Amino acid sequence: xxxxxxxxxxxxxxxxxxxxxxxxxxxxxxxxxxxxxxxxxxxxxxxxxxxxxxxxxxxxxxxxxxxxxxxxxxxxxxxxxxxxxxxxxxxxxxxxxxxxxxxxxxxxxxxxxxxxxxxxxxxxxxxxxxxxxxxxxxxxxxxxxxxxxxxxxxxxxxxxxxxxxxxxxxxxxxxxxxxxxxxxxxxxxxxxxxxxxxxxxxxxxxxxxxxxxxxxxxxxxxxxxxxxxxxxxxxxxxxxxxxxxxxxxxxxxxxxxxxxxxxxxxxxxxxxxxxxxxxxxxxxxxxxxxxxxxxxxxxxxxxxxxxxxxxxxxxx
Amino acid sequence: xxxxxxxxxxxxxxxxxxxxxxxxxxxxxxxxxxxxxxxxxxxxxxxxxxxxxxxxxxxxxxxxxxxxxxxxxxxxxxxxxxxxxxxxxxxxxxxxxxxxxxxxxxxxxxxxxxxxxxxxxxxxxxxxxxxxxxxxxxxxxxxxxxxxxxxxxxxxxxxxxxxxxxxxxxxxxxxxxxxxxxxxxxxxxxxxxxxxxxxxxxxxxxxxxxxxxxxxxxxxxxxxxxxxxxxxxxxxxxxxxxxxxxxxxxxxxxxxxxxxxxxxxxxxxxxxxxxxxxxxxxxxxxxxxxxxxxxxxxxxxxxxxxxxxxxxxxxxxxxxxxxxxxxxxxxxxxxxxxxxxxxxxxxxxxxxxxxxxxxxxx
Numbered sequence: 001x002x003x004x005x006x007x008x009x010x011x012x013x014x015x016x017x018x019x020x021x022x023x024x025x026x027x028x029x030x031x032x033x034x035x036x037x038x039x040x041x042x043x044x045x046x047x048x049x050x051x052x053x054x055x056x057x058x059x060x061x062x063x064x065x066x067x068x069x070x071x072x073x074x075x076x077x078x079x080x081x082x083x084x085x086x087x088x089x090x091x092x093x094x095x096x097x098x099x100x101x102x103x104x105x106x107x108x109x110x111x112x113x114x115x116x117x118x119x120x121x122x123x124x125x126x127x128x129x130x131x132x133x134x135x136x137x138x139x140x141x142x143x144x145x146x147x148x149x150x151x152x153x154x155x156x157x158x159x160x161x162x163x164x165x166x167x168x169x170x171x172x173x174x175x176x177x178x179x180x181x182x183x184x185x186x187x188x189x190x191x192x193x194x195x196x197x198x199x200x201x202x203x204x205x206x207x208x209x210x211x212x213x214x215x216x217x218x219x220x221x222x223x224x225x226x227x228x229x230x231x232x233x234x235x236x237x238x239x240x241x242x243x244x245x246x247x248x249x250x251x252x253x254x255x256x257x258x259x260x261x262x263x264x265x266x267x268x269x270x271x272x273x274x275x276x277x278x279x280x281x282x283x284x285x286x287x288x289x290x291x292x293x294x295x296x297x298x299x300x301x302x303x304x305x306x307x308x309x310x311x312x313x314x315x316x
Numbered sequence: 317x318x319x320x321x322x323x324x325x326x327x328x329x330x331x332x333x334x335x336x337x338x339x340x341x342x343x344x345x346x347x348x349x350x351x352x353x354x355x356x357x358x359x360x361x362x363x364x365x366x367x368x369x370x371x372x373x374x375x376x377x378x379x380x381x382x383x384x385x386x387x388x389x390x391x392x393x394x395x396x397x398x399x400x401x402x403x404x405x406x407x408x409x410x411x412x413x414x415x416x417x418x419x420x421x422x423x424x425x426x427x428x429x430x431x432x433x434x435x436x437x438x439x440x441x442x443x444x445x446x447x448x449x450x451x452x453x454x455x456x457x458x459x460x461x462x463x464x465x466x467x468x469x470x471x472x473x474x475x476x477x478x479x480x481x482x483x484x485x486x487x488x489x490x491x492x493x494x495x496x497x498x499x500x501x502x503x504x505x506x507x508x509x510x511x512x513x514x515x516x517x518x519x520x521x522x523x524x525x526x527x528x529x530x531x532x533x534x535x536x537x538x539x540x541x542x543x544x545x546x547x548x549x550x551x552x553x554x555x556x557x558x559x560x561x562x563x564x565x566x567x568x569x570x571x572x573x574x575x576x577x578x579x580x581x582x583x584x585x586x587x588x589x590x591x592x593x594x595x596x597x598x599x600x601x602x603x604x605x606x607x608x609x610x611x612x613x614x615x616x617x618x619x620x621x622x623x624x625x626x627x628x629x630x631x632x633x634x635x636x637x638x639x640x641x642x643x644x645x646x647x648x649x650x651x652x653x654x655x656x657x658x659x660x661x662x663x664x665x666x667x668x669x670x671x672x673x674x675x676x677x678x
Contacts, residue, residue: 026362026426029394033361038630041363106367111402113362187428257483260490264423264480268394271424271481274490274555 006066006149010217013062017175017212018182020059023052024172025179026113029268036272044104047095048113051121054089054128056175060168061085061135067151067220071144078139086132093125151220159296166292173285174208180266181205189262197251197258204244205266207286211237227304231297238290245283252279331448335509338457338502340443344384344413346461346470346649353382353412353660354524354645356599356621357419358403359628361394366402370409372626375668376644377410380660384443384459385412386473388599388622389419389526393629396426400435408440415443415473417455419526419599420480420492429454444475452496453477458506460519461649469510469519471649474503474593478527482579491555492527492600494578500587507591518592520653523584528598530581531619533560535610537567543675544659545605545621548632548641549574576601586614594655595647595678597622603632605641605659609678618678620645623659639663639671654678 027049034041042049061081068074096118099105108119153160184202192198219225219233251258259278264271267278355376360369377385391403407414416436423429433454436444445457459473479493495503510519536547552572557580560573585596595618607620622645624631632641643662649655656676663669 026396029424029426030362033359033363033394033629036629037363039627044365045363111364111366111396111398113396115396115398183426187426187431189428189430191430257481260481260483265425265427268424271421271490272393274481274492276486276488276490 007217009062009066013059013066013216014213016055016059016062017178017209020052020056021175021178021209022182023055023179024175025183027052028176030113032269032272044099047092047099047118048121050088050092050095051125054085054092055124056172057081057088058085058128058131059175060171063216065135066216068148069152070150071148074148074150075139075142078135078142080139082132082135082137082139084132086129086136089125089128089132093122093129096122096125170208170285170289171212173281174212177205177282177285178209181209183266184263187265192258192262194251194255194258194262197255198262200244200248200251201259201263201282204248204282204286207241207244208289211289227297227301231294231301234290234294234297238287238294241286241290244286248279248283331450333447333449335502335505337447338445338506339509340445340457340459342443344443344459344461345464346651347383347464348651350384350461350471350649351380351382352384352386352473352522352647352649353377353380354386354388354597354599354622354647355625356388356526356645357390357602357624357629358387358626359390359393359421360399360403361392361628362396362399364395364399364628366399366406369626369628370402370406372662372664372668373406374409376625376660376662377412379662379668379670380644380646380658382412382646384473385410385414386475386524386597387414387416388524388597389417389478390421390599391416391419392425392432393421394424397431400425400427400432404435404439407436407442411441413441413443414439415445415457415459415475417475417525418453418477418479420478423480450498451502452498453479456499456502458510460510468514470651472507472510472519472521472592474506474521474523474588476503476523476525476584478525478578478598489555491579492576494527494529494580494582495525495584497582500582500584503584504587504591507588507593511591520649521588521591521593522595522597522647522649522655523588523593524597526598527600528575528577528621529585529596529619530560530577531585531596531610531612532577532598532621533563533573533575534612535608535619536575536606537563537569538610539608540569542606542608542620543618543678544607544657544673545623546634546636546641547574547606548603548634549576549601550603550632574601575604585610585617585619586612589615589617592653593617594653595657596620597645597647599624602630603641605645607657607675618657620657623661627664637661637671639669643670 064077100108105118114120270278433446443459446454455475455477457475460469461471463470476495478495481490482493553576556573564573599622602624604621605623609616610619623643625644634641639661643660646658647655655678658672658674661671
């Protein structure tokens with residue numbers, strides 16, 4: 001894959017990320033309502049939940065294809081994920097069709113989670129079915145390509161498991177926060193005297209997506225970086241995150257109520273359950289990744305320093 | 317980076333409009349037996365089947381046949397703009413004048429509060445108003461029903477925004493807000509203005525808002541049976557203020573506080589009773605439809621819940637009465653300053669079966 005094609009693929013990943021973030025934002029409110037409801041709405045909303053899940057799944061597949069560990073896993077990912085994606089999105093499309101035919105959805109355009117619901121998700125599911133089939137075919141007809149970039153995992157199993165779980169969770173949360181970030185533009189309480197407080201929150205909402213964008217486009221570009229370079233990047237990012245967190249904390253201290261006034265729509269689950277979790281979540285989502293990265297790099301550099309000390313001892 | 321600039325440019329100075337600006341511009345004529353239907357906690361979301369639920373709300377209005385519909389908050393939760401437009405369309409379809417108060421959840425949707433305000437303000441038959449002022453909250457306004465003979469106010473319907481979550485919030489959880497002091501001061505001005513239009517005599521009124529006052533709890537401690545309805549919230553409010561919990565314990569009520577009031581007691585009940593408010597109606601606690609008369613040092617008035625309108629989110633079924641606690645609450649106003657109250661329990665079945673309970677002479 002040449003760099004132009006790679007950047008194009010990364011751009012597609014970014015577009016899927018944006019679509020998934022907006023879908024996930026609406027899904028969270030919908031599921032919050034569904035869980036709190038006496039009469040279950042899960043059967044009615046199941047095709048929608050499946051469609052959003054499939055869209056989010058596509059994002060994870062794209063990432064695994066853009067950053068494969070090795071050729072075997074790349075091929076396996078194309079085949080297995082392609083089949084699962086095609087199957088799930090086909091089921092989602094089919095279930096929408098059944099609900100329209102059975103009049104549970106009165107037509108292909110009803111009032112729901114999106115302006116063109118369920119037509120938009122039906123078409124999306126059909127498109128994703130085609131994408132899944134395409135991936136699977138590519139996998140089955142795969143021919144070895146020496147120009148492909150691999151990103152072999154450099155660390156041990158425990159760290160790998162931890163990183164997989166943490167990253168997966170981080171991406172899901174960052175998708176929701178990115179959805180909020182975009183939504184703010186449309187639903188902000190423009191003219192509010194607490195606009196600058198909202199700005200502090202808005203910037204923090206965008207930070208996780210910023211990390212992911214930087215990671216995929218610039219950090220993990222196949223070029224080897226030294227430990228010192230990585231430490232500098234982590235430290236610089238941590239400094240920026242701390243600054244934004246301090247700005248947010250300052251805003252909260254001066255105007256404790258600004259989230260209630262201007263941002264209730266962004267954190268529906270908090271207000272449904274009367275839990276004040278969002279300020280902690282957005283702050284941690286900004287600080288944790290560079291903090292953990294810096295900590296890991298410090299441990300790594302200490303380990304390297306020790307092994308360098310031991311090497312001359314052996315020689316003596 | 318355009319966002320902060322837009323924020324900056326649109327900042328405006330707080331205004332202090334004349335008190336008459338809070339009263340309905342379009343005249344509503346009072347007649348003996350004028351009926352106000354309270355709908356509450358409709359809770360439409362992006363999951364709602366708006367055609368089915370819209371038909372249900374229309375059935376409630378048809379059963380009660382009111383002159384005016386007052387919606388006391390939480391019409392929406394986690395809704396999209398199309399859901400909000402759909403509910404405004406249903407309110408219009410009643411073919412009756414209507415008004416809304418804000419609940420704590422109405423702000424939680426994919427729209428700005430201002431957008432929602434404009435939607436309700438511009439809807440056909442809407443008497444919802446939001447005056448550009450410095451008074452806390454949004455839905456602070458008065459619907460005045462005038463006497464056709466004298467042109468003087470006969471009854472006033474006060475809409476108050478009981479807001480959502482207070483500034484003094486805990487670091488880990490949100491309490492519910494109250495009607496703020498400046499809103500109470502505004503209310504007193506409005507009541508005084510109305511009295512001035514009535515030859516200096518207090519005008520009887522009803523107050524509609526979303527979150528119950530502490531007086532609901534105090535009234536329940538004194539009269540658990542109440543005049544109408546039941547307290548069916550099945551869990552105790554673990555965040556209830558300690559003063560209330562203590563009052564319940566002292567009264568020997570072991571089930572705990574099954575009301576979700578604001579975080580502090582306010583002077584609203586006392587101040588409102590003094591100027592002629594006869595009834596206080598809220599929503600918020602979906603499973604409660606209980607109400608009774610409460611007497612404080614300032615006077616006596618009815619305090620009570622409406623009936624949750626529809627099955628969206630959670631609702632209660634009364635085993636004692638044998639029906640779902642969904643429908644609406646109808647106040648029938650009399651020229652002598654008294655009112656009757658009828659709860660309409662409209663069942664969500666194929667024929668919309670109706671059960672009623674009534675209290676008269678309030």
